[in-house]
Structure formats: structure tokens, C-alpha cells
Amino acid sequence: xxxxxxxxxxxxxxxxxxxxxxxxxxxxxxxxxxxxxxxxxxxxxxxxxxxxxxxxxxxxxxxxxxxxxxxxxxxxxxxxxxxxxxxxxxxxxxxxxxxxxxxxxxxxxxxxxx
Amino acid sequence: xxxxxxxxxxxxxxxxxxxxxxxxxxxxxxxxxxxxxxxxxxxxxxxxxxxxxxxxxxxxxxxxxxxxxxxxxxxxxxxxxxxxxxxxxxxxxxxxxxxxxxxxxxxxxxxx
Numbered sequence: 167x168x169x170x171x172x173x174x175x176x177x178x179x180x181x182x183x184x185x186x187x188x189x190x191x192x193x194x195x196x197x198x199x200x201x202x203x204x205x206x207x208x209x210x211x212x213x214x215x216x217x218x219x220x221x222x223x224x225x226x227x228x229x230x231x232x233x234x235x236x237x238x239x240x241x242x243x244x245x246x247x248x249x250x251x252x253x254x255x256x257x258x259x260x261x262x263x264x265x266x267x268x269x270x271x272x273x274x275x276x277x278x279x280x
Numbered sequence: 281x282x283x284x285x286x287x288x289x290x291x292x293x294x295x296x297x298x299x300x301x302x303x304x305x306x307x308x309x310x311x312x313x314x315x316x317x318x319x320x321x322x323x324x325x326x327x328x329x330x331x332x333x334x335x336x337x338x339x340x341x342x343x344x345x346x347x348x349x350x351x352x353x354x355x356x357x358x359x360x361x362x363x364x365x366x367x368x369x370x371x372x373x374x375x376x377x378x379x380x381x382x383x384x385x386x387x388x389x390x391x392x
Contacts (some may be wrong), residue, residue: 170322200380209284209370210323210383255323257381266374267310267338268381272322 168193168260172271177244180279181251186275187241194234197259200268201230201241204253214241214256218261246278282306286371286384293361293391301356301387304369308384311374312354316340316367317386330356331376361391 171191181186189199194233198217202210212229214223216239221233243250253275257268289330305312309310313328329348344367345357354373358365371384 207386210372210381211384212380213378228343238285258324266376266379266381267313267325267328268315268355268372269325270315270323272320 168258168269169271170256170258170271170272172256172274174274176275178277181246182246185213185246187254187276187277189239189241189271191237191258193248193260194237195261196234197230197261199232199239199244199256202255203255204255204273210255248278248280251276251278282369284371284373284384286387287389288309289385290388291390293389295361295363295391297361299358299361301369303354303356304352305373305375306352307382307383308351309373309375310351310378312348313338313372314346314354314356315370315372317370318367326356363391365389366391
């Protein structure tokens with residue numbers, strides 16, 4: 167059974183720091199991995215989608231990498247801002263079957279201090 | 281540009297009551313799904329649909345029912361609410377396999 171783990175559960179950094187969030191998964195047979203952002207009391211917003219054949223994706227100050235063989239992904243946030251404060255979730259879609267079922271980690275709560 | 285719309289945003293139910301959580305998307309997505317989010321448990325899949333007329337169970341389907349009569353709508357029915365169903369419920373949609381998922385704003389349900 168696929169299990170997704172995110173470490174640390176919470177992180178506090180001063181504004182301007184570069185930071186890395188970690189996501190690991192136990193079964194490397196995945197279609198893709200997505201990183202989401204969730205603000206308090208809100209829904210999830212997709213940040214980056216990495217296909218299983220890709221190594222990384224970039225969007226603005228965000229860069230996500232994927233190493234399927236080791237079951238790891240990282241989300242790199244450059245020059246963090248207070249507006250980046252949120253919970254960051256990663257989710258994988260397993261290989262096999264014609265569905266987009268997402269298996270989520272429990273998230274990393276990020277606080278960027280001004 | 282509505283995306284995925286969920287109603288209601290908040291609901292309080294008494295044990296044993298039934299209700300329907302509504303979900304609608306305007307992006308013509310084939311795939312729709314329902315998740316519940318609980319502290320320390322992350323998001324877990326309740327039911328999903330790969331197109332109109334096709335539904336299947338996810339990880340935690342007990343106590344919930346779904347149907348998909350149109351591409352746009354995917355309601356979630358609680359048959360007889362229990363306190364264990366107190367949670368935040370999210371509806372999501374995506375176009376086809378291997379594409380990003382879009383989520384609604386969630387329904388916070390409390391069962392007393």
C-alpha cells in the first residue's frame with residue numbers, strides 16, 4: 167500500500183530564506199506527483215505537477231524535483247515571503263488503473279516570519 | 281471562471297440525519313472525486329467517478345453514497361450521519377489521467 171510522508175510537519179523561517187520541503191513515498195510505481203498549497207479554511211491549490219518521466223518542474227520561485235527510484239520529492243521555495251505561509255501537501259497517483267486517485271501526505275505547515 | 285463549487289460551506293447535523301453535499305465543476309472534466317480531511321490523517325478518498333454514470337469506492341466509502349448523472353455534478357450523500365463523519369469534505373476534478381487536480385473550497389461538517 168502506497169504511503170506518503172512529509173517531513174517536517176511544521177517549519178518556521180525568517181523572510182528571505184530559501185527552504186526545502188520534503189515528501190517521500192513507499193511505492194515508486196507512480197504516474198505523477200503533485201504539490202499543493204492549502205491556506206487556513208480554504209481548498210487546495212495545485213502548485214506543480216511532475217510526471218513520472220520528469221525530474222523537475224519550475225514555476226516562479228518554486229522548484230519541485232522527483233527521484234522515483236529513491237521515492238523522494240522536494241519542493242524548493244526561493245526567497246520566502248510571509249505570503250508563502252500555508253500548509254504544503256504532496257500527493258502521488260499510483261501506476262495502474264484509469265483513474266486520478268491521489269494519495270496524500272499529511273502536509274508541512276510553513277510559517278514565514280516577517 | 282468558477283472552477284469547482286461546493287455547497288454548503290458549513291453544516292451542522294444531528295446524528296442520524298441525512299444530507300447531500302453538492303459539487304459542481306464547469307471545466308468539462310471527466311474525473312471527479314470526494315475527499316475528507318481530518319487532523320493527523322491527511323486527505324482520504326471517499327468515492328470517485330471517471331465519467332457520467334460511472335462511480336467507484338475509494339479508501340473510506342462507508343456511510344456515503346454518490347451518483348454521477350451529468351459531467352458537471354457529483355453530489356455526496358450522507359445516509360445516516362454519525363459523529364465520526366465530522367470532517368472537512370473536498371470535491372476535486374481533473375481532465376484526464378496525469379493532469380492537475382482542481383479542488384473546491386470545502387464543506388466543514390459537524391455531526392452532533
